[in-house]
Amino acid sequence: MEKSRTSSSVLVEPVYSSVVALLIIVMACVELCDAVTVVDVYRLVQYDIGGVPFGSRLAALNHHAGSSFLSSSPAADLSRTVLILPVRELNLTFITEYIGQKKPLGGLLLLLPPIFSPQNIETEDGAAEYSAKDLLKEVLNELERLLVHANIPYPVYFGFEDEHVSTVLADIKKNDATGQPATATTGGYKLVVAAPEPRKIASPTIINIQGWLPGLRADGDSSQLPTIAVVASYDTFGAAPALSVGSDSNGSGVVALLEIARLFSMLYSNPKTRGRYNLLFALTSGGPYNYNGTHKWLRSLDQRVRETIDYAICLNTVASSGDDLWIHVSKPPENAYIKQIFEGFSTVSEELGIKVGLKHKKINISNSRVAWEHEQFSRLRVTAATLSKLSVAPDLLESTGGLSDNRHFTDEASISRSVKLVSESLARHIYGQEGKNIDIFADGSSLSVNPSYIRTWLRFLSTTPRVAPFLSKNDPLIMALKKELADHTVEVNVQQEVLDGMFTFYDSTSGKLHIYQVASVTFDLLLLLVLGSYLITLFSFLVITTRGLDDLISIFRRPTSRKAKTA
Amino acid sequence: MTIFHFFNCAILTFGPHAVYYSATPLSEYDTIGTSIKSALVYLITALVKLVCLATFLKVSESDSFDPYQELLKALIGFIDVAGIYFALTQLTHRNISQNHKFQAVGLGWAFADSVLHRLAPLWVGARGLEFTTEYILQGLEANANLVLSISLAALCSLMWLRKNKPKTLIPIIYTCAGIVATMPSVTSYMRRGLGWHFPEIVGFELFTSLIMAFISWQLFSACQRPSN
Numbered sequence: 157m158e159k160s161r162t163s164s165s166v167l168v169e170p171v172y173s174s175v176v177a178l179l180i181i182v183m184a185c186v187e188l189c190d191a192v193t194v195v196d197v198y199r200l201v202q203y204d205i206g207g208v209p210f211g212s213r214l215a216a217l218n219h220h221a222g223s224s225f226l227s228s229s230p231a232a233d234l235s236r237t238v239l240i241l242p243v244r245e246l247n248l249t250f251i252t253e254y255i256g257q258k259k260p261l262g263g264l265l266l267l268l269p270p271i272f273s274p275q276n277i278e279t280e281d282g283a284a285e286y287s288a289k290d291l292l293k294e295v296l297n298e299l300e301r302l303l304v305h306a307n308i309p310y311p312v313y314f315g316f317e318d319e320h321v322s323t324v325l326a327d328i329k330k331n332d333a334t335g336q337p338a339t340a341t342t343g344g345y346k347l348v349v350a351a352p353e354p355r356k357i358a359s360p361t362i363i364n365i366q367g368w369l370p371g372l373r374a375d376g377d378s379s380q381l382p383t384i385a386v387v388a389s390y391d392t393f394g395a396a397p398a399l400s401v402g403s404d405s406n407g408s409g410v411v412a413l414l415e416i417a418r419l420f421s422m423l424y425s426n427p428k429t430r431g432r433y434n435l436l437f438a439l440t441s442g443g444p445y446n447y448n449g450t451h452k453w454l455r456s457l458d459q460r461v462r463e464t465i466d467y468a469i470c471l472n473t474v475a476s477s478g479d480d481l482w483i484h485v486s487k488p489p490e491n492a493y494i495k496q497i498f499e500g501f502s503t504v505s506e507e508l509g510i511k512v513g514l515k516h517k518k519i520n521i522s523n524s525r526v527a528w529e530h531e532q533f534s535r536l537r538v539t540a541a542t543l544s545k546l547s548v549a550p551d552l553l554e555s556t557g558g559l560s561d562n563r564h565f566t567d568e569a570s571i572s573r574s575v576k577l578v579s580e581s582l583a584r585h586i587y588g589q590e591g592k593n594i595d596i597f598a599d600g601s602s603l604s605v606n607p608s609y610i611r612t613w614l615r616f617l618s619t620t621p622r623v624a625p626f627l628s629k630n631d632p633l634i635m636a637l638k639k640e641l642a643d644h645t646v647e648v649n650v651q652q653e654v655l656d657g658m659f660t661f662y663d664s665t666s667g668k669l670h671i672y673q674v675a676s677v678t679f680d681l682l683l684l685l686v687l688g689s690y691l692i693t694l695f696s697f698l699v700i701t702t703r704g705l706d707d708l709i710s711i712f713r714r715p716t717s718r719k720a721k722t723a
Numbered sequence: 724m725t726i727f728h729f730f731n732c733a734i735l736t737f738g739p740h741a742v743y744y745s746a747t748p749l750s751e752y753d754t755i756g757t758s759i760k761s762a763l764v765y766l767i768t769a770l771v772k773l774v775c776l777a778t779f780l781k782v783s784e785s786d787s788f789d790p791y792q793e794l795l796k797a798l799i800g801f802i803d804v805a806g807i808y809f810a811l812t813q814l815t816h817r818n819i820s821q822n823h824k825f826q827a828v829g830l831g832w833a834f835a836d837s838v839l840h841r842l843a844p845l846w847v848g849a850r851g852l853e854f855t856t857e858y859i860l861q862g863l864e865a866n867a868n869l870v871l872s873i874s875l876a877a878l879c880s881l882m883w884l885r886k887n888k889p890k891t892l893i894p895i896i897y898t899c900a901g902i903v904a905t906m907p908s909v910t911s912y913m914r915r916g917l918g919w920h921f922p923e924i925v926g927f928e929l930f931t932s933l934i935m936a937f938i939s940w941q942l943f944s945a946c947q948r949p950s951n
């Protein structure tokens with residue numbers, strides 16, 4: 157008997173222990189994703205200018221969801237609620253007031269229409285929605301301006317309206333209509349973004365890429381050839397850095413520069429058609445921050461090279477689509493050089509049917525604000541002009557490729573026109589054909605502007621956010637631009653600099669939002685009550701059926717009888 | 724809220740077992756050893772069933788009801804009965820009456836079943852933020868399973884331990900035992916073939932378990948009369 161018992165227990169033990177071990181392993185696999193929805197969200201930018209904080213200062217989110225500022229009484233405490241607001245139905249006055257008066261809020265989730273999503277770059281909207289798109293663009297610009305220049309102590313995220321989020325929002329609106337905001341005791345939805353505390357980016361780098369296309373030196377000619385520079389800044393800044401693709405500001409400028417480089421590289425590849433000017437193409441960074449990159453690039457240039465620069469053309473937001481183009485200069489229009497440049501451009505623009513105007517803005521040396529890229533050249537006494545569709549100089553951090561600047565609002569045909577304008581004007585100057593009736597980059601010739609090249613590059617840039625502090629030296633974008641310039645020019649240099657200390661940036665630009673449907677604590681309390689009564693009933697039932705009613709009564713009477721005994 | 728919910732579902736799933744043990748005379752006669760032994764037998768039976776399923780069953784991509792596969796699963800389900808047979812007859816028990824033996828065996832069997840099948844999903848799932856009624860339904864299913872296990876143990880003890888049974892009742896006993904043993908196949912047929920949802924299946928299980936418990940109670944008391 158004893159032996160059989162020990163042998164059976166020996167057999168049972170390893171099985172038992174392995175099952176227990178398996179159970180422990182399973183217990184250790186804790187947090188499974190069981191949320192209703194998981195959505196990609198993008199955080200509002202967080203930055204300091206000279207130590208003054210701007211933008212959203214928090215990243216982690218873990219609060220209940222609400223749907224409007226007015227859902228509860230005005231005095232209700234929203235400091236533990238995250239408001240989900242679709243931008244289409246946004247009331248700007250309310251949100252301006254809320255942020256302006258620094259009222260407490262748990263968090264803000266702004267939902268953008270799906271057209272702004274980087275995934276939906278191919279979908280075409282009907283022309284009938286054009287006016288609605290314009291209105292939306294206005295609202296977005298206003299919203300962006302408000303958010304970027306405010307100091308917001310709670311997390312602000314941007315997301316896109318998709319079916320899951322829309323159903324959740326509809327549900328929340330229904331619940332809010334009953335008048336009770338969601339809290340821990342009333343159930344509802346909980347929004348969670350698990351993000352670490354945002355840290356300062358230690359040394360934000362700006363990377364300039366330059367390409368050099370040398371001109372034809374005649375034999376025996378020892379003097380330096382003059383140079384013409386074509387410059388465009390490629391980085392962006394917007395309310396949501398992970399969404400700042402800046403199709404027009406300044407994706408259009410970058411695409412135009414690449415196409416101009418391609419055309420001239422074709423001309424310069426053959427010594428018979430190589431002009432007597434060097435061409436310098438520069439893709440600069442740090443555009444939104446007073447053209448810091450251009451400033452550093454110019455100072456790093458060899459002084460002799462800089463002195464040979466005849467003039468520089470800066471491209472900024474050139475997808476005009478019906479608007480006029482403007483040439484902005486800082487030297488007075490009576491200056492001979494400026495007159496010559498402008499006449500060259502006007503002649504070509506008349507032939508193309510575009511209207512080009514001249515705008516003069518004086519530089520104020522004591523003011524550190526640099527509104528146009530050509531001003532950095534002018535401060536070093538290099539003649540320069542900016543070609544842009546914007547007629548007025550933008551303020552700091554404006555028109556830098558924000559939320560509303562995406563592929564759907566950018567017209568690629570106008571970029572082709574701008575490319576033709578610039579390259580034709582430059583070519584006529586280089587080859588001395590000014591005023592003559594000649595079409596160097598004629599349509600249909602081998603030197604025509606290639607619309608599919610422009611389309612491809614515009615598409616690439618419209619899906620790549622390009623905020624400079626978040627781009628490293630080995631970023632695929634930088635590598636791609638470098639390679640493309642290397643294809644078209646003879647010598648490419650990449651210069652890496654640190655962004656000036658006035659601007660400080662913080663990381664954590666995107667995250668995943670989990671939306672959970674939670675039951676209230678009262679539900680669980682009720683459940684506990686029901687279970688307790690169920691178990692007590694079960695207990696009584698079993699005692700009565702198996703031992704008899706007297707036993708049940710005696711269980712409750714035993715303490716009293718013992719007391720009677722001791723007494 | 725979530726640990727609270729886990730606690731609620733846990734007492735729904737495992738509470739009745741503890742209550743059954745303490746409320747009935749099982750606690751007075753200290754039959755915990757028998758229960759533990761039958762729990763271990765259940766573990767072994769479950770392992771054997773898994774091995775058989777892995778060997779004989781084909782993995783089907785669709786979730787439809789395949790009669791041949793279900794028949795095979797039902798046959799493998801009879802290993803359960805063999806396990807109970809082993810627990811009732813082959814293991815040595817302390818000197819407890821037959822009445823209490825089947826209850827202790829059934830209790831241990833049901834407890835092992837609940838722990839093995841329901842503890843892990845409960846621990847992993849019920850602690851999340853997201854609210855579902857799934858774990859409450861699972862607890863109700865555990866209750867139904869307890870009743871079914873005890874009735875199965877009762878019928879099995881009638882079949883093998885009681886020697887003098889009224890002749891007329893023997894086929895009824897065997898058919899009832901067969902019905903209870905094939906309950907898992909029936910529920911899986913309902914889930915896949917008829918497309919019932921979890922709450923409806925749990926309701927059905929509770930209903931049938933109560934009916935089977937009543938029938939087996941009647942049979943047991945009917946068989947007890949001649950010996951008295």
